[in-house]
Amino acid sequence: MKKLKNDQILRTRFPERLCHWMIVLCFFLAATSGLSWFFPTFSWLSAFLGTPQMARALHPFLGIAVFVGLCYMFVRFVKYNLPAKTDAIWFRNVKGVVLNNHEHPLRIGKYNAGQKVLFWLIMASIIVLMISGLIMWRAYFAEFFPIPVLRLAILAHSVAGIGLILLILGHIYLAIWVRGSVTGMVTGYVSKAWARQHHDRWAEELEAKKAAKGRGEA
Numbered sequence: 696m697k698k699l700k701n702d703q704i705l706r707t708r709f710p711e712r713l714c715h716w717m718i719v720l721c722f723f724l725a726a727t728s729g730l731s732w733f734f735p736t737f738s739w740l741s742a743f744l745g746t747p748q749m750a751r752a753l754h755p756f757l758g759i760a761v762f763v764g765l766c767y768m769f770v771r772f773v774k775y776n777l778p779a780k781t782d783a784i785w786f787r788n789v790k791g792v793v794l795n796n797h798e799h800p801l802r803i804g805k806y807n808a809g810q811k812v813l814f815w816l817i818m819a820s821i822i823v824l825m826i827s828g829l830i831m832w833r834a835y836f837a838e839f840f841p842i843p844v845l846r847l848a849i850l851a852h853s854v855a856g857i858g859l860i861l862l863i864l865g866h867i868y869l870a871i872w873v874r875g876s877v878t879g880m881v882t883g884y885v886s887k888a889w890a891r892q893h894h895d896r897w898a899e900e901l902e903a904k905k906a907a908k909g910r911g912e913a
């Protein structure tokens with residue numbers, strides 16, 4: 696086993712990382728099969744699940760797996776994604792964040808304000824996708840709903856699906872852009888320097904907790 700360097704801190708625990716990467720796999724298969732029905736030019740995308748028939752059968756179950764995974768992530772991460780007064784500092788300095796030249800400490804907790812917005816948009820999209828998906832699921836539920844409701848569900852499912860794919864593309868871009876964050880989601884660990892640079896308040900809180908533990912207060 697790789698020995699941990701002294702300056703490494705735990706950012707994401709194993710069950711959360713496992714859940715995240717299971718979601719990535721299921722989301723990839725659900726999104727590609729969904730897109731394969733959206734435009735004829737994308738029909739080849741159903742090949743990731745073998746055949747179009749297989750894609751048709753598995754898509755709803757993959758969607759449910761993403762929903763269940765995100766429910767777990769919601770429970771684990773919601774406390775870090777609640778609005779904080781200091782989020783306003785991040786929003787005011789967003790240009791400096793993008794250009795990587797902001798003067799003041801941004802007082803960022805475990806996740807920054809942009810990540811929080813993304814978190815809530817992902818959660819809202821998956822709820823719309825889940826409800827509309829169940830309504831339009833021909834094998835089990837669609838027959839219980841009148842045609843106008845089915846039409847509305849199909850529209851909501853398409854809009855939320857495309858929306859979530861765009862959000863995730865942005866999420867992937869930003870995860871790669873902030874060097875060290877994908878490694879954090881793979882190994883669970885980030886360096887102290889990374890934490891101080893990107894999540895200063897979170898790093899300070901961890902240090903304070905450690906110091907209190909050392910003094911036997913926590």
Ligand code: HEM
Binds near residue numbers: 776867
């Ligand atoms: C290749 C695809 C993906 C990559 C590289 C990726 C990368 C990451 C990374 C690095 C983090 C941790 C950020 C940090 O520690 O500051 C993260 C968090 C997260 N990811 Fe992904 N991700 C991917 C796909 C997805 C998908 C498909 C979903 C959901 C549909 C998702 C949902 C989340 C959520 C909910 C968090 C927690 C963020 C928070 O609590 O604010 N990710 N991801």
